[in-house]
Amino acid sequence: MDSTDLAFFSAVAVAGGIGRAASELNTVQSNVTSHIRALEMKLGVRLFYRSKKGVVLTSVGNTLLPYATRIADLLTEARKAVTEAGPRGDLRIGSMETTAALRLPPILRSYAAQYPDVDIKIETGPTSALIDLVLARKLDGAFVCGPLVHEDIVSIPILEEELVLVTPPSVQTRLQLKKYLSQTAGRKVIVFRAGCSYRRRIQELLAQHGTVDIRWMEMGTLDGIIGCVAASLGISLLPRAVIKSFAEAGQVRGHALRGESGKAMTVFIHRRDAFVSSALQCFMERALQLSLSPGSETASLRKASKA
Template structure:
């Protein structure tokens, strides 16, 4: 069935007249009649009773419900991609637990304030899982640790993180290799880039057998570190943000291990929806200034062009 035929059928049903439908659609009555007949042939059913007043048959009453739904979905899909329309639809974001807890809330809040018709779905996970999920089409964009080397990805650095060793006691200096040899570390599951930094740190100290316990949430990890269960490696700002809740202490890691960038990654820009474009622009503008992810109040709804 052609959309044009369904539109004509809908107007005939609304007006109860072939002539009125033709006038509303700026066409001739013969064209209206031809499209109705075409639908009836395709469906092998009489849709309109033409004896006396035009009215829908039982088959016509059944079709009009589907016609309304099909045409509404078609128009909604077109409006989703209109350049000057307000973004709508959904935005699926994947991010690391630490990024979600600290960096994203003010940006997401500003995005929702500016584009309330967009439904946001946020899923957390380790870097490896997030990359895999995006390649499988489960995320529209992701925030991961380190630069993703893929020729078909659009990415830029969103945040710089300084990783620290976290413990339940004060540390004047890094623990001795002998202590680390028997230490327990707490980390997110396999695929977490910060977990890989544990292995790099241990290798730097000549320790190649490390006991690592897996945790699913940041709160659980910090709580157990505060209780003296073991060490963790986390971004310094994440630890500082939660220090009022957990009695934890930290020490900077060596520069070659402790400095890591959090990157925004997404498919090529020509695949983006208007919602995706608007989010990327708000993010890019928010991270232009150091510490400015909360200072995006000057952005207006008419100022959302992405600079790539």
């Protein structure tokens, strides 16, 4: 098989039509058609069902598509490996909302100052979604909640967060908290969308208190979650560092959790078999140097990274 034929095949599969693929590839339809036919002849199979509305992959075409995508990724990585002369180009980084809100700004400021030729693109989301994007090679790396063990992923410990149960400021003592949790009528657990690791943790925590009839309210932003808790709409589970300024202002209150339920490790992940560009390598080194934590000691992060 020819890699160019595979590239044209992938473009048609994604675009859903010969004409749309030709437009994206900046070529003529006849050129696209000839590459597809050449590939079908070499393989001796039909890859598309054709109609006036466009094309649809056959079962064989669906089988071939991930291999064609992987080959294109490998060629791109090979080109980068032999041609890059230092950190430059695009760097696609994923992050949990909580990490992006507090921990990322120092790293991005320092990194951008030293490597101005790198264009960093940040995508936020829940841990499970970020893992899927890294596995699909749509992100070069991501900050997610650990620990994480996966045969296709390298996981680097970054720092340990203290998680607290976040309530309205009127809930002050542990006895008041217990009473508050038992009175669930009209109250909700305010979380990020499904796939958030903190969501699973608070569900387990409430189950331990006998609270199983949980009503969820999903919010897309950290400020939205904190604002709803401050308005006495419900409770949440967040890193203490994230709510610190809000707690000091008397808007919310953070309640310490006992044992391991109050700890969460933030890790940086990337695909084990992916080419680690100099841009990504320098980014990971900068993350370790700065600890992703304002005012924290570098030594504490290095200790965690060796754990």
